[in-house]
Every structure is written in structure tokens, then in C-alpha cells.
Amino acid sequence: MGYANFAFLLLFLPVSLLVYYLLPPKARDWGYAVISLALYAFFDLNSVPLVFLTAVVQFLLCFCMQHLAKESEILESILYFVSLLLNLGTLVYFNLLLEPFTPPMIGVGVFTLLRISYATKVYKHKMQTNLCSFLVYTQGLDRAFLGPLWHYDTFEEYWRARAFSLERFGQGVWYFTTGLAKVCVLASPLGEMVLQLGGEEVLSLSALSAWLYCLGVLLYAYLMLSGISSMATGIGAFFGIEPHPNFAYPFSAFRMRTFVQRFHSSLSEYMEYFMGENARLEWAKWLIIGVLWCLWFRIDIGMLACGLFLGVLLALECLFQKRHGKALGRPIFKVLGRLYVYIASFVMAALLSQSTLTNAFGLLSRMVFYQTPAVDDAALYLLSSYWSFLLLGVLVTFCTSRALAKKANTSKLFAFIRPLYEVFLLGLSIVYLV
Numbered sequence: 001m002g003y004a005n006f007a008f009l010l011l012f013l014p015v016s017l018l019v020y021y022l023l024p025p026k027a028r029d030w031g032y033a034v035i036s037l038a039l040y041a042f043f044d045l046n047s048v049p050l051v052f053l054t055a056v057v058q059f060l061l062c063f064c065m066q067h068l069a070k071e072s073e074i075l076e077s078i079l080y081f082v083s084l085l086l087n088l089g090t091l092v093y094f095n096l097l098l099e100p101f102t103p104p105m106i107g108v109g110v111f112t113l114l115r116i117s118y119a120t121k122v123y124k125h126k127m128q129t130n131l132c133s134f135l136v137y138t139q140g141l142d143r144a145f146l147g148p149l150w151h152y153d154t155f156e157e158y159w160r161a162r163a164f165s166l167e168r169f170g171q172g173v174w175y176f177t178t179g180l181a182k183v184c185v186l187a188s189p190l191g192e193m194v195l196q197l198g199g200e201e202v203l204s205l206s207a208l209s210a211w212l213y214c215l216g217v218l219l220y221a222y223l224m225l226s227g228i229s230s231m232a233t234g235i236g237a238f239f240g241i242e243p244h245p246n247f248a249y250p251f252s253a254f255r256m257r258t259f260v261q262r263f264h265s266s267l268s269e270y271m272e273y274f275m276g277e278n279a280r281l282e283w284a285k286w287l288i289i290g291v292l293w294c295l296w297f298r299i300d301i302g303m304l305a306c307g308l309f310l311g312v313l314l315a316l317e318c319l320f321q322k323r324h325g326k327a328l329g330r331p332i333f334k335v336l337g338r339l340y341v342y343i344a345s346f347v348m349a350a351l352l353s354q355s356t357l358t359n360a361f362g363l364l365s366r367m368v369f370y371q372t373p374a375v376d377d378a379a380l381y382l383l384s385s386y387w388s389f390l391l392l393g394v395l396v397t398f399c400t401s402r403a404l405a406k407k408a409n410t411s412k413l414f415a416f417i418r419p420l421y422e423v424f425l426l427g428l429s430i431v432y433l434v
Contacts, residue, residue: 003145003231004183005043006433012042016141017238021164032239033135039144051111054090055139058083058115062122063129076123083119087112092299109296110147113270114138120274121152142236146229148246148266151273162240171243174418176234177425182227184429186396189389190220193382194353202354203362206376210366212383212390217349219393222251225264251398254337256313256344257286260293267296286314294352302360306351313344342398 003009016035023031041048061083068076091112115138121127137155150158194216197209205213226247237243250263261268271292275285290311294303347364354360366372383390 003228003235004180004429004433006430008042009180009430009433012039013235013238020239029132029136032141033132033139036135036139036141036144039141040139050090051139054086055111055115055135057086058119058138059129059131059134061086062119062134065119065122066126066129080119080123084116087116087119091296110143110145110149111138113149113296114143117149117151117270127152142232142239142241144232146225146232146246146264148229148232148244149270150266151270158241158244161242164240168237168240168242172234172237173422174234175230175237175243175245177422177429179227179230179232179234180429181425182223182230182396184432185425186389186393187220187223187227188432189386190216190223190393193386193389194220196382197378198353202359203366205363205366206373206379207366207369208375208379208383210363210372212379213363214346214349214353214367215390215394217353218345219390219397221349221352222247222263222397223393229264249400251341251345252338252400253341254334255317256310256341257317259341259345260290260310260314267293283315283318286318287311290314294348298352300355301357302352302354305357305360306348309351310344310348 003013016038020028020031020035037048037051040051061079065076065079065083068079091108094108118134118137122129133156136159137152143149194213197205197213197216202213229246233243233245246264246266248262248265250259253259253262268289271289272285275289288311290309290313291304291307294307294310297303346367350363350367351360354363
């Protein structure tokens with residue numbers, strides 16, 4: 001569950017902050033790099049050789065690229081190509097080992113893409129390599145699980161501007177406690193519900209069970225991933241980095257392109273950057289982004305089908321916008337657009353949750369009452385057992401928006417009760433962890 005670990009909360013994080021702020025300012029970059037590497041050993045000691053070995057090889061490749069740039073452009077290009085193969089091969093290999101409903105293996109999905117970004121910066125812009133900045137950027141404590149996947153220039157700007165303040169630390173507490181509550185209080189029970197329903201034969205589910213299953217998958221995925229990301233944002237703020245949330249209310253979007261840009265926003269920005277701009281082939285670019293966006297989380301048949309489905313929707317949206325772009329501003333399209341995003345999300349949940357297309361399409365057919373009863377005892381039992389988690393999950397996932405969050409942040413009443421609310425969330429999360 002990412003940072004939602006009892007030992008991490010009470011031991012690793014406090015000690016790391018204490019050590020970091022006791023160091024002289026000039027030594028804090030290296031201190032943060034060492035603390036970040038220690039995180040991998042803390043969570044998974046077996047991952048340390050992989051992380052260390054691949055980091056050394058990647059940095060040496062970048063170092064050689066920098067010093068060979070003036071002598072041989074061909075050799076420099078070969079080294080860059082080797083760097084890409086090494087990182088993409090690592091990402092594909094370890095993502096193939098992931099089981100459904102498992103958060104990304106610590107660091108692999110993030111540091112591979114960040115290393116590609118770093119190597120690209122060295123290759124295209126002849127940047128001077130530095131081991132400390134390389135480690136801080138690619139292995140950062142606040143980016144270990146889900147990013148954000150900032151480009152190096154963006155990261156450097158945020159990193160150099162970091163500064164400790166009580167206001168920023170308070171922002172970190174808010175992001176961290178709300179993220180922890182999402183993971184522990186909501187995502188974990190909903191994950192249990194999904195596992196109970198998934199333990200049955202999917203093709204024997206009733207219509208209500210099928211809907212509960214897909215809703216559970218959708219809520220679990222969003223609350224778990226956004227919760228871990230929110231905790232990471234909070235950790236970054238503890239170390240003085242200005243908070244930049246990575247999940248920005250995707251279910252309040254009116255089209256799937258906006259949904260993708262808000263659901264792990266830095267991932268879509270990363271892919272858009274590398275895909276480049278081409279007005280004529282904009283639809284093809286988004287078709288590819290849809291596929292890669294899903295496969296980044298996990299590589300299997302279900303995710304590939306989900307990515308193809310998403311990519312086709314994104315491509316069709318591009319074509320529709322070119323011809324009927326002005327019509328999208330009408331109120332009726334906003335209502336229909338929100339409904340369209342919800343339906344597409346449920347279809348994606350059905351596809352990504354199954355290891356075979358037969359089961360995925362069987363699950364979708366149950367949702368439309370095809371050759372299945374509307375209700376069964378298992379569905380009623382789970383609904384009565386998990387109704388409170390489902391209700392809270394739906395409110396947090398579907399009923400929050402930028403406008404609502406902005407209104408809450410400017411409310412004097414909310415500012416008064418916010419510290420008590422944070423303490424309540426932290427205490428409740430610890431109870432669930434214990």
C-alpha cells in the first residue's frame with residue numbers, strides 16, 4: 001500500500017526528516033539521495049541490487065554520452081539507444097510480473113521513465129551529468145511509487161526553489177493525511193470486497209454483483225493510486241518542495257482526454273512531450289497514448305484491451321473535436337459528457353480487472369442483464385456489509401471537483417476545523433493499519 005506502512009509512519013519518515021534538517025544546507029542534496037535509496041531497502045531489500053546496479057549503468061551511459069558528444073555523434077546515439085532499451089526492458093519485465101490489484105512494484109515504473117527523461121536531456125540538450133542530481137531526480141523519496149513524472153527542467157525548478165516553512169509543512173500534513181485515509185480507510189476495504197466478488201466465477205455473477213464488482217474496481221484503483229500520490233505530494237512538502245497534486249478530480253471531466261490528463265496528470269504530460277506535436281496525426285498520437293498510458297500500470301491482456309479501448313475513444317474525440325468543436329461548449333454536451341466518462345470508466349474497469357477477454361466481455365454482459373438474474377444473495381450481503389465504504393468512496397471519487405475543493409480551502413470554518421480533521425483522519429488510518 002505504498003507509504004501506508006506503520007513502520008514507515010512512525011520510524012522511517014520522522015528519522016529521515018530529522019536527519020535531513022540536521023544536515024548542513026550544502027549536504028542536503030546528498031542526504032536526500034541517500035535517504036531515497038534507503039527507502040528501497042526499507043520496503044524491499046531484494047530490490048536494492050536491481051536499483052543500484054541499473055542506476056550505476058544508466059549514469060555511466062549518460063556520462064559517456066556527455067563526453068563523447070563532440071567526438072562521435074554515432075556512438076552517442078548508440079549509447080542513448082542502449083539506455084532506452086535498458087529502461088524500457090526493465091519496465092516491461094517487471095510490469096509483466098504484477099498481479100491484478102497490485103500497486104506498481106516500488107520504483108520500477110517511475111525510475112525507468114525518469115531515467116529516460118534524464119538521458120534524453122543529456123542527449124538532446126548536452127546537459128552536464130551530476131551523480132547527486134541524477135539520484136535525487138530518478139530515485140526521489142517523494143516519487144518512489146507513482147511519480148510525479150516531471151521532466152528534468154521542471155523538477156530542477158521545483159527542487160532549487162524548495163524551502164521549509166510552516167505553511168508548506170501544513171500543506172504536506174493535509175495531503176499526507178488525506179492520502180493515507182484514502183488508502184487505509186476506503187481503498188483497503190473496497191479491495192477486500194472486490195476480492196470476494198472476484199473469488200466467484202465471473203460468468204456466474206448477477207447483474208448487481210457485476211455492477212458492484214466494477215464499481216469496487218474503479219473506486220479501489222482511484223482511491224489507492226490517488227491516495228499514494230497524495231501522500232507522496234505531502235512527503236515532498238515536508239522536505240520543502242511546493243505541492244503539485246498529480247490527481248486532479250478526473251471524474252469531473254466531460255471527455256476522456258481530460259480524464260487522462262487529470263488521472264495521473266504528469267504521466268500523460270510525459271507521454272505527450274515525447275510524442276511531440278503533429279496536427280494532422282493528432283488522433284494517432286492519442287491512440288498510442290491511450291494504449292501506453294494503461295500498459296504503464298501493468299502489462300497483460302486485460303490492460304492491453306483497456307488501453308486499446310481508451311486509445312480508440314481518445315482518437316475519436318480528436319476527430320469529433322475537429323469537426324464539431326464549437327458544439328462541445330453547449331450545456332447538454334457537458335451533461336452527456338459526464339455520463340460518457342462514467343460509462344467508459346466502468347467498461348475500462350471490467351477490461352482491466354480480467355485476465356482474459358472472455359471473462360471481461362462476460363462481465364460486461366452481466367452488467368446489462370444478459371442471461372443473468374438481476375440480484376443474488378451474495379450481492380445483497382456485500383452491499384449490506386460495505387455500503388458505507390461504497391457511499392464514501394463514491395462521494396470522494398465522483399462528487400468532488402476543483403470548484404468544491406477551492407471553496408473549501410477558502411472557507412474560514414474549514415480552516416478552523418482542518419487541524420482537528422487531519423488528526424481524526426490520521427488516527428482513523430492508524431486504527432485501520434493496526
